[in-house]
Amino acid sequence: MKHVIMIGPASVSKGGIATVIANFEKTFNSNEVRIHHIASWKEGNPLFKLWMFLKAIMQFCYLAITRRISIVHIHTSQRGSFYRKVMFIQLARIFRAKVILHMHGSRFGIFFDNQSPWLQKRIIRQLNQLDHLIVLSEAWKTYYENLCDTPVTIMENAVQVPQANPYNNQSKTIVTFGNVTKEKGSYDLLHAIHSLGSTYQEYQFIFYGIGDIENAQKHIHENQLTNVTLGGWVESEQKQTILDSALLHILPSYHEALPMAILETMAHGIPNISTNIGGIPQIVQNKQNGILIEPGDTDTLEQAIATLLHDETTRDEMSQKAHEAVQAKFSIDACNAKWEQFYQQL
Known part of the structure; x- marks a missing residue:
């Protein structure tokens, strides 16, 4: 069985990434792959957020030591979210796990363009250390393929779909x-x-x-x-x-x-x-x-x-x-x- 560590905001947090992670938690079931979820961020005051981040690092190290972790699947967007996840990329490399960076940020291009040339090189270096990038659209696939050398795959978000269409056409x-x-x-x-x-x-x-x-x-x-x-x-x-x-x-x-x-x-x-x-x-x-x-x-x-x-x-x-x-x-x-x-x- 493959063991996967999945890192991102707590599934009860606000936002689309948390919804994606919640869907994984509720519905992903496999005899061949087991996902271990680690929440690295949740709404709260700065001290609480710092505690969540440090606790996630400790949980990561514990799982990596006690389990044979094959893959680290990291959800991120831009700005602070990306920089926080760099720590987990480096930890995954120490434990020789393959790393997937799942890019959700709709403004990553703007974020990247606003960084200094030195930081841009550092960001590209981090992206090139990955085993795979996951994006949500063809446009973002093209963007990252032009930015770095890491393989890029489109994996669309998914939702629960009612079997029959429940639409109320008379609603106001x-x-x-x-x-x-x-x-x-x-x-x-x-x-x-x-x-x-x-x-x-x-x-x-x-x-x-x-x-x-x-x-x-x-x-x-x-x-x-x-x-x-x-x-x-x-x-x-x-x-x-x-x-x-x-x-x-x-x-x-x-x-x-x-x-x-x-x-x-x-x-x-x-x-x-x-x-x-x-x-x-x-x-x-x-x-x-x-x-x-x-x-x-x-x-x-x-x-x-x-x-x-x-x-x-x-x-x-x-x-x-x-x-x-x-x-x-x-x-x-x-x-x-x-x-x-x-x-x-x-």
Whole structure:
């Protein structure tokens, strides 16, 4: 049996990486591969975060000594997340385990470009020490292949997919999952809602997530957006109820890899309006199972919302295609089978 150490944020943490790890914890089951999960980060004060990091190092060393570890699978993004994971790359090398770096960061390219030439060389050196890089889209595969010499493989995120499409085409609730920030297009969406005016006042727009809450609430109040609510962070047990009652999901981001929010909503047959960036076009097919726009194009965003709210038939057709697309390529079972094969071949 192959023993794999998986390192990343605690599965109960906020964010897409934690959701991916939670899916591994709940669903990955193999007679040939055993995954040992180590949480290296969790929300809290700086001392708590430092303790989580040091504890993860101790757990890593204990497992590496007491088990014959074959692979270290490290989840990371950019900035501090990447620099913290360098320690585990070095430890894996000491214990002669193969190292996979699973890149989730949608802004890694910006992060890399903002580093000094000396740090850029250090980052490339770390990437070249890896046995494999995992990315979420073809665009990111090309990026890392041009940046370093390590083999790169695309492994898409995956979600639980209901057997039957549960979409509620009569709902009046429109949702967006993710941090409430300019980068996620939150203010572009607020601008589009304002431009729609009273025409679609019966529809409630709910922004689920953390982030720039105070400024967003101020914007909502100043523009008298009475049909907009900030729903806060959603725990996993709450999400099912929300997904069962959402008409549309809107994520007009400026930077993304392959958002779990899009996969989760499409798995429930919810049509998406999103942007033509990162790995999103791999799953959202424009005017087939959703609508894609350019980041920052608030006029087209407004038109897309109006189009789908006006056309029940189009929503229903997109819903069926969205559910089928995720079921065919992004289901948990299909993804776990790919991971088991990957681990075995590495």
